Amino acid sequence: YRRKDELGRFIEGFNLMRSHLKQSLANQRQYEQNRKELIATISHDLRTPLQSIKGYVEGINDGIVQNEEMKKKYLQVILSKTEQLDRLIDDLFDFSKIELDQLAIEKNVINSQEFLGSLFEYAKMDNERKSVKFNVTNSIPSVLIDIDPVRIEQAITNLLDNAVRYGGTEINITISIDLLTKSLSIEIKDNGIGISKEDLPNVFDLFFRGEKSRSREFGGTGLGLAIVKKIIKAHDGTITVESEVGRGSLFIIRLPFVEKKL
Numbered sequence: 001y002r003r004k005d006e007l008g009r010f011i012e013g014f015n016l017m018r019s020h021l022k023q024s025l026a027n028q029r030q031y032e033q034n035r036k037e038l039i040a041t042i043s044h045d046l047r048t049p050l051q052s053i054k055g056y057v058e059g060i061n062d063g064i065v066q067n068e069e070m071k072k073k074y075l076q077v078i079l080s081k082t083e084q085l086d087r088l089i090d091d092l093f094d095f096s097k098i099e100l101d102q103l104a105i106e107k108n109v110i111n112s113q114e115f116l117g118s119l120f121e122y123a124k125m126d127n128e129r130k131s132v133k134f135n136v137t138n139s140i141p142s143v144l145i146d147i148d149p150v151r152i153e154q155a156i157t158n159l160l161d162n163a164v165r166y167g168g169t170e171i172n173i174t175i176s177i178d179l180l181t182k183s184l185s186i187e188i189k190d191n192g193i194g195i196s197k198e199d200l201p202n203v204f205d206l207f208f209r210g211e212k213s214r215s216r217e218f219g220g221t222g223l224g225l226a227i228v229k230k231i232i233k234a235h236d237g238t239i240t241v242e243s244e245v246g247r248g249s250l251f252i253i254r255l256p257f258v259e260k261k262l
């Protein structure tokens with residue numbers, strides 16, 4: 001009987017291992033497939049804005065532009081396409097570092113009020129230039145945080161960029177920052193298109209793009225939120241999202257602060 005038992009356990013273990021192996025192979029295949037699709041998307045996404053820039057520059061060069069107003073419009077398109085390219089290349093660069101597990105984090109102890117104050121002040125100016133309503137609802141708490149300011153700024157900027165890109169027609173972004181017992185909570189709320197229940201659990205996955213965003217008008221790669229999550233995790237923080245289609249999304253970052261020694 002004992003031998004039969006052992007044999008049973010052995011077969012059970014073997015089957016479990018086989019199914020794990022199968023699953024991990026399937027994951028690997030899915031990952032490779034996503035990578036291939038990403039490369040196709042990138043080639044397309046790099047070429048489209050470049051062609052548009054080329055067209056507008058040629059327009060100016062050939063003297064099609066007749067007045068200052070038209071020239072301004074052309075230059076604005078060129079600028080926005082350049083920014084789009086810049087974002088894509090930044091994302092790609094970080095993505096390759098994530099793959100190699102080399103996303104460098106250089107932490108410094110800094111004051112939350114000074115750091116977030118200037119970050120959001122700049123974001124407000126930048127958004128109002130794009131006719132986006134931008135509001136910080138409360139005064140920013142002053143505590144010490146041990147962070148890589150460049151990376152945290154990148155994460156927050158990424159969330160703000162998404163809020164604008166998926167913001168619909170009249171974009172309204174609301175920021176609230178609160179002090180909890182052990183962490184600082186940063187909430188970024190938009191009134192945009194929202195995320196469906198099915199998509200919501202996947203938005204932080206590498207390569208994930210919402211059903212609506214797959215059409216390329218939004219100009220994304222599905223890398224942004226995966227990078228944001230990686231950055232926040234590297235700071236022992238958390239990021240969560242709540243959302244409703246048609247009503248908007250709320251992203252909540254929690255960053256531990258440095259407790260003062262008694």
Ligand code: ADP
Nearest residue numbers: 162163166194209210213220221222223224225
């Ligand atoms: P993408 O490059 O597609 O924007 P992200 O990783 O930044 O990739 O986001 C993943 C997906 O999550 C997006 O494709 C979009 O469907 C959804 N999403 C992210 N932020 C928002 C938001 N503020 N409002 C609505 N949907 C969002």
